[in-house]
Amino acid sequence: MQQFAQFFTEKSFSNLLIDSISHKNPQTVLDLGIGNGSLTTAAKQRWKNATYYGVDIDKKCISNLSDTISDINLFKVNSLNINLAEKTNIKLGSIDIAICNPPYLTIRKSKKYNRLLTEANLTRSINLKSYTSDVIFIAQNINMLKPKGVLGIIVPEGIVCSHSFKLLRQDLLENHSIEMCIQLEPKIFCKTEAKTHILIIKKGKNKKNTVILSSADKDGNITDKIQVNKSALFHRMDYKFHTSTFKNKHGKPLSSLNISITRGNYSKHELEALKVPYFHTTSFKQHDKNCSLIRNTYNLDKKPTIAKKGDILIARVGRNSYKQIAYIQKGNIAFTDCIYRISGNHDDIEKVLKRLKSKSGQTYLKNVLHGVCAQVISKKDIENLKV
Numbered sequence: 001m002q003q004f005a006q007f008f009t010e011k012s013f014s015n016l017l018i019d020s021i022s023h024k025n026p027q028t029v030l031d032l033g034i035g036n037g038s039l040t041t042a043a044k045q046r047w048k049n050a051t052y053y054g055v056d057i058d059k060k061c062i063s064n065l066s067d068t069i070s071d072i073n074l075f076k077v078n079s080l081n082i083n084l085a086e087k088t089n090i091k092l093g094s095i096d097i098a099i100c101n102p103p104y105l106t107i108r109k110s111k112k113y114n115r116l117l118t119e120a121n122l123t124r125s126i127n128l129k130s131y132t133s134d135v136i137f138i139a140q141n142i143n144m145l146k147p148k149g150v151l152g153i154i155v156p157e158g159i160v161c162s163h164s165f166k167l168l169r170q171d172l173l174e175n176h177s178i179e180m181c182i183q184l185e186p187k188i189f190c191k192t193e194a195k196t197h198i199l200i201i202k203k204g205k206n207k208k209n210t211v212i213l214s215s216a217d218k219d220g221n222i223t224d225k226i227q228v229n230k231s232a233l234f235h236r237m238d239y240k241f242h243t244s245t246f247k248n249k250h251g252k253p254l255s256s257l258n259i260s261i262t263r264g265n266y267s268k269h270e271l272e273a274l275k276v277p278y279f280h281t282t283s284f285k286q287h288d289k290n291c292s293l294i295r296n297t298y299n300l301d302k303k304p305t306i307a308k309k310g311d312i313l314i315a316r317v318g319r320n321s322y323k324q325i326a327y328i329q330k331g332n333i334a335f336t337d338c339i340y341r342i343s344g345n346h347d348d349i350e351k352v353l354k355r356l357k358s359k360s361g362q363t364y365l366k367n368v369l370h371g372v373c374a375q376v377i378s379k380k381d382i383e384n385l386k387v
């Protein structure tokens with residue numbers, strides 16, 4: 001059902017999540033948003049003696065599961081509810097292992113969610129610009145766990161890569177312990193393009209300074225593992241990014257040159273309404289070498305950002321954005337918020353252009369693309385490319 005974001009986990013990925021948890025003999029296992037029971041079924045095969053609890057908002061899931069899975073305590077309850085423990089009669093802080101593939105939905109910020117985040121020791125995350133159901137599911141799971149209890153959860157790519165969730169990553173890395181972050185192949189959930197990762201989180205602080213990042217293939221087999229220092233993971237926590245930065249370690253970052261990277265300040269629709277010529281992701285082919293001059297005669301409080309002769313334009317969004325690079329040879333043009341402009345002195349711009357278009361530069365840009373559905377390159381990732 002679309003409304004409840006019901007995309008069920010395939011058996012191979014359920015097994016991968018369960019096998020990645022190092023706990024040998026849990027007494028209690030909780031599955032919030034249990035759906036069709038994929039994760040719990042895999043858990044029951046490994047931990048035969050545990051007591052199982054499953055919660056879902058959809059009564060159909062609960063009634064189907066009561067016919068298909070035996071020995072499980074099922075509850076039709078909203079897992080975002082602040083009184084989840086009372087509603088399910090499960091004691092707060094009593095669970096050994098939580099397994100979860102939550103819905104990925106935007107929800108309104110409110111004081112009750114701030115309280116859940118505070119109780120879960122995720123206090124920086126109260127300052128996130130917006131909340132998503134997966135963030136609150138993480139908090140609820142942590143609150144239900146015992147100290148040193150373990151959560152295995154499938155999260156959308158934004159949690160792991162996006163600048164918007166940096167504070168949550170910092171909370172999880174500093175106030176709890178991320179044991180592992182596994183990058184999954186895109187499109188593993190039917191009907192969705194979502195890029196996802198498995199996080200294995202142990203409740204409470206620990207002294208370990210590194211986290212294992214790994215990747216899994218489309219059959220759910222781990223293909224590689226690397227260890228990365230915690231402090232390097234606030235910016236991004238994905239395997240692909242950290243393996244590509246290993247290859248991008250020689251030279252100085254682009255940001256050390258005398259250049260500036262600026263995102264367009266108007267959307268395509270806004271520029272269209274202003275009736276000015278503009279450069280968008282669809283313009284790369286036509287405008288490759290020669291941009292038309294725009295008349296700067298309109299009277300606006302916020303002038304559109306303009307690209308001029310000698311600037312580089314690069315697409316910020318789109319699956320192939322890293323290939324969409326243009327050098328302005330003539331004229332000026334406004335550009336949309338889906339584009340970055342790189343300006344600077346002639347020599348530096350030449351260096352940057354060459355680097356962006358080089359084989360290794362293209363591989364780096366391809367690897368730093370991230371996003372659940374739309375693929376985005378962040379300004380910081382462009383700045384970190386070494387020249």
Ligand SMILES: C[S@@+](CC[C@H](N)C(=O)[O-])C[C@H]1O[C@@H](n2cnc3c(N)ncnc32)[C@H](O)[C@@H]1O
Nearest residue numbers: 004007008009033034035056057078079101103
């Ligand atoms: C992405 S599906 C995953 C289902 C299952 N855990 C799996 O791995 O296949 C998310 C599940 O969460 C349930 N759900 C959505 N919103 C919920 C909420 N607020 N409280 C509890 N369950 C919810 C949906 O009904 C759905 O079964």
